[in-house]
Amino acid sequence: MAIATPALAQTAPAISVDTLRSVTKELSSDAYEGRAPTTPAEEKTVAYIVARMKAAGLQPGNRGAWTQDVPMVQITAHDVAPFVFTGGKTPVSLAYRTQMVAGTYRVVPRIAVKDSPVVFVGYGITAPEKGWDDYAGVDVRGKTVVILINDPDWQTMTRDGPFEGRAMTWYGRWPYKYENAAKHGAAAAIIVHDTEPAAYPFAVVQSSWTGPQLELDEKGDHMDQSQVIGWIQKPDAEALFASAGKDFAALSEAAKRKGFKAVPLGVNFATSFTNSVRRQASKNVIGVLPGTTNPNDYVMYSAHWDHLGHCTPVNGDGICNGALDNASGVAGLVALAEAQAKAGPAKRSIAFLAVTAEESGLLGSRYYAEHPVYPLAHTVGGVNMDVLNVNGRARDFVITGAGKSEIEDLVKPIVAAEGRTISPEPDPERGGYYRSDHFSFAKLGVPMLDGGSGEDLVVGGKAAGHAANEDYVAHRYHKPQDEYDARWDWSGAVADLDIYYTLGRKLADDTGLWPNWYKSAEFRGVRDASRAGAR
Structure with a gap:
């Protein structure tokens, strides 16, 4: 037919x-x-x-x-401890899968981050050609950065704006945000999930970020990356900021404007998990006429x-x-x-x-x-x-x-x-x-x-x-x-x-x-x- x-x-x-x-x-x-x-x-x-x-x-x-070998390393996190934030008005503890997901690009048997100062870096963008740098004036080496998903102008209904308005750019995507956080030396990079700017519900994050995770098997075992990458839900981010004496909505609004300065939250972050590591080639399939x-x-x-x-x-x-x-x-x-x-x-x-x-x-x-x-x-x-x-x-x-x-x-x-x-x-x-x-x-x-x-x-x-x-x-x-x-x-x-x-x-x-x-x-x-x- x-x-x-x-x-x-x-x-x-x-x-x-x-x-x-x-x-x-x-x-x-x-x-x-x-x-x-x-x-x-x-x-x-x-x-x-x-x-x-x-x-x-x-x-x-x-x-x-018919195939091309693609060297892969599979990393599976086990015994993931809650995301714990201390030093605020009340401790905040977020449970794995239901409130947060966590992983790493690093090919190591164990990950542990403890007493890492938390900094809100807005949208986590460094774009010299646009005169935009959310990391300007702050040293986040060894610290935990909290990042908003998408671009600063995502709520603009037209394509006008420094980041193409409603259209998401590469700067708005989660891989970029983790990549940029690592370049600045962050020990952990946590993205705040919000369904509209993320373009999918948290259930998608849960299914995609739990269980075995794959990365290309490359020289250096990705040790240049942050120890922890993950997501938390927006209501839990609001609770974290409130514990730190900050207004999440007000800071999110401030992050939309050029010249935004990163804000230390005055709280510390900790989590840990073990990894099982398996190296194995996957395959691309290719035919030609x-x-x-x-x-x-x-x-x-x-x-x-x-x-x-x-x-x-x-x-x-x-x-x-x-x-x-x-x-x-x-x-x-x-x-x-x-x-x-x-x-x-x-x-x-x-x-x-x-x-x-x-x-x-x-x-x-x-x-x-x-x-x-x-x-x-x-x-x-x-x-x-x-x-x-x-x-x-x-x-x-x-x-x-x-x-x-x-x-x-x-x-x-x-x-x-x-x-x-x-x-x-x-x-x-x-x-x-x-x-x-x-x-x-x-x-x-x-x-x-x-x-x-x-x-x-x-x-x-x-x-x-x-x-x-x-x-x-x-x-x-x-x-x-x-x-x-x-x-x-x-x-x-x-x-x-x-x-x-x-x-x-x-x-x-x-x-x-x-x-x-x-x-x-x-x-x-x-x-x-x-x-x-x-x-």
Whole structure:
């Protein structure tokens, strides 16, 4: 069974709905145990993806092999002591899982922080180009920093502001905040969870941050990182500040303005836990359709195969199956491989990359970008897929992180040919551009499209689309309820995949195309240097 989009039916082989259904259903079944990397389920997952790529007509993508080893270290925290804050009006003790989560990047058997002075550093941002430094004038070496999630201007409903207003920037993302705290020598870095600016409920933090945690296995064992990284809930942060004689709301408001000065709270922090450490390689899967005249230039399609594995049970179900996130994206990857192979080789090579450990911080794509099978200077661009639309056809198409690259100029006429319009991101405060694998490529100069159906559904309009997206985030995202549903309407996914197919084919057949970043984009310089070296 296949559905073809009318506007593109003459040029694109039909995307197979049977493939979308079968791959999604298979990978999200309980037999794959939620596809956690470096678990026994990984071998089964990788074998299935390789079999589907091979059946689609691809060739092994890594010098005769189907996989790329990604060295991982798994750290599992045990006996996590409460977060205890002393020295205030009353002691504050926060329980693991229910009120806080804790972990570490350091590869050590035990973590212990004691009598560490606590400092509120606002949004924890150091951005010289914006004249902004929340760490100015304060020495946090050996101290514990408390940080707000998102950017200072996240409540601005427009895109105006020092940090792009409502749209979250890289400075608003939690990985940046921990990274910057470590650069300043903080012993512990604690982010305050608030559902709206975080863009997900605390249940997502609980499922993602408890149990085994993965990081790339690199020289130095990450000893340059803070000893403790974690989250606390906003009501508990308010109680902590009150104990310290401070007003959380007032200080949070002050942190929105340039020139904010970090505030010592006059309390000390302590926690401890032990770690079990396991080193094991995970795998990226890569297949290729070699080009005819320019085989050393590559167009890339990517999607992550991993999910959370066993997680916090809901109604007795403790497997986070990840049907939409991201078995559906892998299904799209396989369906595109089938279509591109059926159309025959393009002038440039087309690569299909299923990466590991996206849910652990984009680790698989980061490793590939830093150790590419195909030189990034010869990677033209491409498409990343993370959660396909199963709500039905949409009238509109949304480009995540719009305003960054010339890929957008190429996709807009393809969208128009479908009779669809481009809409702005409905929830730019969620920072979607920095939360999936295209970002690993972007940081090293390669522009990748991250875009898909908007909320204006053909059946039900914007209200139905918005309700469906909100329902997914609230009730299924990173929870055991993200399971395959035979009732899903795949027509919207097919319409998007037709766009991805046509964009990829254009990039692969027009050998004069080398899409760059707009001059205002933060990734322009690295792309220019990369391409200059290639020439």
